[in-house]
Amino acid sequence: MAARASFKSLSLYTSPLSGCSARVRIAGHLKSIPLTYTNISISESQQSTPDYLAINPNASVPSLVVEKESQPPFIITQSPAILDFLEYHFPTLPLLPPVEKFQDRARVMELASLVVCDIQPPQNSRVRKTIVSKFGGDGEEWARYVYNRGFDVYERFLEKGGKGRYSVGDEITLADVCLVPAAQGGLRVGIELGKWPLMRGVVEECWKLEAFRKGGLGGHGRLVP
Numbered sequence: 388m389a390a391r392a393s394f395k396s397l398s399l400y401t402s403p404l405s406g407c408s409a410r411v412r413i414a415g416h417l418k419s420i421p422l423t424y425t426n427i428s429i430s431e432s433q434q435s436t437p438d439y440l441a442i443n444p445n446a447s448v449p450s451l452v453v454e455k456e457s458q459p460p461f462i463i464t465q466s467p468a469i470l471d472f473l474e475y476h477f478p479t480l481p482l483l484p485p486v487e488k489f490q491d492r493a494r495v496m497e498l499a500s501l502v503v504c505d506i507q508p509p510q511n512s513r514v515r516k517t518i519v520s521k522f523g524g525d526g527e528e529w530a531r532y533v534y535n536r537g538f539d540v541y542e543r544f545l546e547k548g549g550k551g552r553y554s555v556g557d558e559i560t561l562a563d564v565c566l567v568p569a570a571q572g573g574l575r576v577g578i579e580l581g582k583w584p585l586m587r588g589v590v591e592e593c594w595k596l597e598a599f600r601k602g603g604l605g606g607h608g609r610l611v612p
Contacts, residue, residue, distance in 0.1 A: 391476045392455075398423045399469075400442065400450040403605045404575075405429070406507055407466040408449040409568035412602030414470055417559065418477045422451075429512060447513075467503055470561065482561040495555050498544060498562035502569045506537035510572075527576045534573040538583050541566070545585040552592050559593070567593050571604040 399415070399422045401408035415422045427433045427448050434446045443450040443464045451469045453461045463469045474482055484491040508514070510533040515526030548555065554562035570580060570590045580587040593599045 391478065394476075395454040395456050396423060396452075397421065398425060398452040398454075400425050400427050400439070400448055400452070402427050402429050402434075402448045405448050406511075406568035406572050406604065407447070409571070409603050410466050410564050411449050411451070411469050411473070413564050413567065413598055414473055414482060414561075414602075416598035416602045417482070417564070417596075418473065418480050420473060420477050467499075470564070474561075480559070482559065482564060484555070484558075484560070491555050494544070494548060495560045495562045498541065498554050499560075499565045501537060501541060501544070502562075502565040505540075506533060506569050507572075509533045530576045531573075531578060534569070534576065534578050535582075537569070538573065538578070538580075538586060542583040542586050545589070552589075554589050559596070563589065563593050566590065567599050568604055575604070 397420065399408075399411060401412060401424055403426065412422075412424075414420075427439060429448075433439060434443075434448060440446060442452065442462055445464060447464070449464075449466055449469060451463045451472070453463065453472075455461075463472055470482070483495060486492060510530035515530060518524040518526045518529055545554065551557050553559055554566060566586070567590055570586070574580065580590065594603075
């Protein structure tokens with residue numbers, strides 16, 4: 388199925404090591420969407436410059452600037468909202484099961500939300516830096532705690548969900564698109580995925596696909612740091 392609408396440009400503000408950005412990059416590659424990338428250097432605090440704050444007041448990535456002919460640009464600034472936009476307008480290779488498969492669809496959203504809500508936000512770089520600078524804590528140790536807890540839950544869902552190549556059955560879904568960058572993020576702070584054999588198997592299966600290798604942390608990166 389072709390795209391539902393034509394766009395003059397789709398400009399994605401992204402950062403190589405941002406898990407939220409990686410979700411969108413992976414989806415873009417899976418769906419062959421012509422995204423134009425602009426890199427934002429978190430290490431150089433480019434997300435806090437006046438020019439970028441005019442795009443995204445939250446000083447975060449990703450941000451998607453959508454342009455259509457004869458219309459002002461439209462900006463979307465959270466990865467779930469961007470993924471929803473791309474899923475609707477570029478339905479080829481759907482990342483959500485159809486509404487008729489309501490159980491599978493709900494499970495996909497459940498797993499994606501586990502990553503997007505309970506794993507990624509509590510351990511992101513902004514939180515880690517605050518733990519160190521304001522509370523004298525160990526940001527990476529906190530991140531490891533968050534990843535361990537979240538991955539324990541993800542594994543239990545996979546144990547209940549039956550067998551399949553991916554998180555929900557034998558087709559790539561939004562759950563996988565969210566999981567792989569989280570797994571890479573865990574590896575970067577010393578987490579060993581072998582503790583969760585079902586989850587690790589899903590991640591390794593996804594990594595066989597070029598879209599995940601191109602879109603994952605660091606762009607054309609590896610599964611391990």
